[in-house]
Amino acid sequence: MNVQPSQTVKGKDRYKSGVMEYRKMGYWEPDYEPKDTDVIACFRVTPQDGVDPIEASAAVAGESSTATWTVVWTDRLTATEKYRAKCYRVDPVPGTEGQYFAYIAYDLDLFEPGSISNLTASIIGNVFGFKPLKALRLEDMRLPLAYVKTFQGPATGIVVERERLDKFGRPLLGATVKPKLGLSGRNYGRVVYEALKGGLDFTKDDENINSQPFMHWRERFLYCMEAVAKAEAATGEIKGTYLNVTAATMEDMYERAEFAKELGSCIVMIDLVIGYTAIQSMAKWARRNDMILHLHRAGHSTYTRQKAHGVSFRVIAKWMRLAGVDHIHAGTVVGKLEGDPATTRGYYDICREDFNPMRLEHGVFFDQPWASLNKLMPVASGGIHAGQMHQLLDLLGEDVVLQFGGGTIGHPAGIAAGATANRVALEAMIFARNAGRDYVNEGPTILAEAARSCTPLRQALDVWGDVTFNYASTDQLDFVPTPSVAG
Ligand SMILES: O=C(COP(=O)(O)O)[C@H](O)[C@H](O)COP(=O)(O)O
Numbered sequence: 001m002n003v004q005p006s007q008t009v010k011g012k013d014r015y016k017s018g019v020m021e022y023r024k025m026g027y028w029e030p031d032y033e034p035k036d037t038d039v040i041a042c043f044r045v046t047p048q049d050g051v052d053p054i055e056a057s058a059a060v061a062g063e064s065s066t067a068t069w070t071v072v073w074t075d076r077l078t079a080t081e082k083y084r085a086k087c088y089r090v091d092p093v094p095g096t097e098g099q100y101f102a103y104i105a106y107d108l109d110l111f112e113p114g115s116i117s118n119l120t121a122s123i124i125g126n127v128f129g130f131k132p133l134k135a136l137r138l139e140d141m142r143l144p145l146a147y148v149k150t151f152q153g154p155a156t157g158i159v160v161e162r163e164r165l166d167k168f169g170r171p172l173l174g175a176t177v178k179p180k181l182g183l184s185g186r187n188y189g190r191v192v193y194e195a196l197k198g199g200l201d202f203t204k205d206d207e208n209i210n211s212q213p214f215m216h217w218r219e220r221f222l223y224c225m226e227a228v229a230k231a232e233a234a235t236g237e238i239k240g241t242y243l244n245v246t247a248a249t250m251e252d253m254y255e256r257a258e259f260a261k262e263l264g265s266c267i268v269m270i271d272l273v274i275g276y277t278a279i280q281s282m283a284k285w286a287r288r289n290d291m292i293l294h295l296h297r298a299g300h301s302t303y304t305r306q307k308a309h310g311v312s313f314r315v316i317a318k319w320m321r322l323a324g325v326d327h328i329h330a331g332t333v334v335g336k337l338e339g340d341p342a343t344t345r346g347y348y349d350i351c352r353e354d355f356n357p358m359r360l361e362h363g364v365f366f367d368q369p370w371a372s373l374n375k376l377m378p379v380a381s382g383g384i385h386a387g388q389m390h391q392l393l394d395l396l397g398e399d400v401v402l403q404f405g406g407g408t409i410g411h412p413a414g415i416a417a418g419a420t421a422n423r424v425a426l427e428a429m430i431f432a433r434n435a436g437r438d439y440v441n442e443g444p445t446i447l448a449e450a451a452r453s454c455t456p457l458r459q460a461l462d463v464w465g466d467v468t469f470n471y472a473s474t475d476q477l478d479f480v481p482t483p484s485v486a487g
């Protein structure tokens, strides 16, 4: 592919009525140097057959900022050179035919401060349906410091969460109550009590538990908080249960969250499907009310999982850190759901670092400052069990919630035994790590040693020790971008 110089039409020809290619309208500017205050997006563009990649990329810049399909004279009433997004670099995706990484810079004034809805209405607004493109994926974004500063960020943050829970030096342990649907409030509360008493720090509602005929929300909240209080009394530890306040309206969500607070809960939960504005509203509520806010990423795989089309989860993670949730499901690598190790590592870094350096090997395309926004606790959940503890600690680190739903509740000796197995496995692994042992390679031995004096752990290893989910990932990093060939 040849380098194409700027083709922006200058002078009065630029505003002559009619259709003009996007690259001629000023949306392809290979000499443009992004400003520190620009928002930058990297898209994976798959043009239709016969469509020039530079023109396709310029069109993405145009349609996600100021352009329409034809020249409009009203551009001249604005500072159009400033407001036009500029595609300044296009690289072929190495090893993949017909796909290109397009880098686009947006002036900060195009965005309302502190609004994910406004940001996304531009960046992923119309452009994903644009006919000359076969597919489009938002791979990553660089959010400038000046913009990051306009967001609240995580309501509580990892440091304060640990202080409130009085738990340090190890991952937190949780479990999703199963079955997902159908339990009555009283039976549900029993699961919560058993799991917390057995050694977990948290239990949680599943993404689709709201207020159904078999258990209305108040019933669930009452039984769950009774279970938390009893488990705290029995163990002397602080416990929590993520009460899912997801509902049809903001008013309903506030009502549920207020009730959770009234009952003494330290945490509430929402689902990603409630939408960006609702998430930001709940984050502000959580900050005002000293609550931890857990986000389940329900629905994300509909647009994050396919490499060629949609939005990478690393971008969703960035948006959610800005939006202000405290927990986010970010993948397990070894569990039942999609999670390439290198890609997942990138997500975890986005949640937990104060500054993300560009790390192409983890899919992170840009340096990203976080301006001291609180850190976001990643949550690993989905088909994990005690036999993987060494791998989980190695892959995911210490600031993470490990959630074993089936891997607690499905234990042959019952829920409390399942929780104990997980707690003992975790503490044995942390102890081995802190004692300087090679816990990754010796992991199975360390677990077997611990299981000698812990029957629940032995039973868990007997049942699940060999369970793995080995499938090809659909969202692997297939590239280390080479220097630009067009820009
Ligand atoms: O119910 C579960 C896990 O249950 P279990 O522990 O029984 O498998 C969660 O909804 C998923 O993990 C979400 O996935 P993700 O965390 O990837 O968003």
Ligand SMILES: [Mg+2]
Pocket: 176, 206, 207
């Ligand atoms: Mg679930």
